[in-house]
Amino acid sequence: MSRPAHIDSYYAASANPSAEHPLLTESLDCDVCVIGAGLTGCSAALELAERGYDVVVLEAQRVGWGASGRSGGQLVTGYGCDLGTLERSVGLADSRRLWQLSLEAMDLVRQRVARHRIDCGLHWGYLHAAIKPRQERELERWQQQLEQVYGYPGLRLLRGLELGAVIGSRRYRAGLLDPGSGHLHPLNYTLGLAAAAARAGARFFEASPALALRRGQRPQVATPAGQVRCRYLLLCGNAYLGELSPELRHTIMPVGTYIVASEPLPAELLARLMPANAAVADLNFVLDYFRCSEDRRMLFGGRVSYSTRQPSKLSGSIRARMVKVFPELAGVHIDYTWGGFVAITRNRAPHFGRLAPNVLFAQGYSGHGMAVTGLAGKIMAEAIAGTAERLDLFARIPHRPFPGGRALRTPALVLAMFYYRLRDLL
DSSP, X not given: OOOOOBSSOHHHHTOOOXXXXXXXXXXXXXXXXXXXXXXXXXXXXXXXXXXXXXXXXXXXXXXXXXXXXXXXXXXXXXOSSOHHHHHHHHOHHHHHHHHHXXXXXXXXXXXXXXXTTOXXXXXXXXEEEEOSHHHHHHHHHHHHHHHHTSOOOXXXXXXXXXXXXXXXXXXXXXXXXXXXXXXXXXXXXXXHHHHHHHHTTOEEESSXXXXXXXXXXXXXXXXXXXXXXXXXXXXXXXXXXXXXXXXXXXXXXEEEEEEEEEOOOOHHHHHHHSTTOOEEEESSSSOOEEEEOTTSOEEEEEEEESSSSOOTXXXXXXXXXXXXXXXXXXXXXXXXXXXXXXXXXXXXXXXXXXXXXXXXXXEOOTTOHHHHHHHHHHHXXXXXXXXXXXXXXXXXXXXXXXXXXXXXXXXXXXXXXHHHHHHHTO
16 A cells, blocks of 8 residues: 655745744734745845845744645746737836846846855756647747847757757657756745845744734834834745735635656756756646755646635645656655645736835735745835836836625626536547
8 A cells, every 4th residue: 555645834844043033922013024035035024134124924833734835846947928918018128127036036046055155056048848849839939039129148948869868758749958057946945035135134933924914104014922013014924924914815816736746866867857956847727837946856846726725635646747757656656745826816917016105015026936035035125225217117017906895706606617627628
């Protein structure tokens, strides 16, 4: 009889040793209160503490507990939306600026890993893989657009033997290799940012959820056993922000995403299947995405839930998708199965801005948050320090609430996603 998969995250099981932060049990005053100790919150705390601000970070669970520590760990240039969406929203000139900011987000990851010596298995190389002829044509158009309009050279469109040198699967017709994207251990990266922020002076409190906010000249945040008064408040809870801000809750939808980790695989097998150690994702709307871990596991994601309910027989269904890509893994055991929520916006563009002059937020990364979250924290810190042009650029992107109101928006989204699932089959 095969042993059951662990239902906890592989990342939690392979996390670096980290500090445990106390519960907030007092009343504090500070310059900046950050709600949420994921990548956005830890990035903001690090930037602000290094600038000399007194920073308090409130986390409902533990550092990196949400999407920041559960994701596929894939670092991808750009955003969750296509560039056409940005061009229609802010114009071509500012769309180019936003693209350049996504490249800065990648550089920021590279710099922070090196500067703070974060052990997170950072590797470069990312393959966008085409299954169908129309997707192959899409890759050709995308490469041309990025090179000729956005000035992004270095992409390689691969077929045949060149494609086989990156991925050993017959499922794909072509692939666009981006050496400027990559992958890492997301929880260890988040823990590393938190440790760097704490060394710079930021104070973290875990198991201290924000229960209520009071805005004003000095915003106040109430927790179960304490409270924080601050000059500036940053809302960095994303899909886990809950009812703290109705204005923000209406513009995002929590979407469940799920991943499995195989047992450790023989090195020679991985060398055949993933010879370039690149992260891979296909072009379907409900996509498969996968990469190798540092200890030679296949990490494979391929299910989503738009109803907030976890799909049944999760491990088996993702395994079936994995075997469709790599038949050689049919007999491999799944050691871990886990999931979590990401926040999507209607247009899949990130949602940054202000609710008041001293209340800032960043959310809605729509599956492209591993690098952009770090940029979001830096940009909010810049705005607090008096340089808000880059935050204002993101704030120009229009965001509308999901239709259907609170009662009907989830069923409406499920119906809309059914259309895209059918399209993936064509």
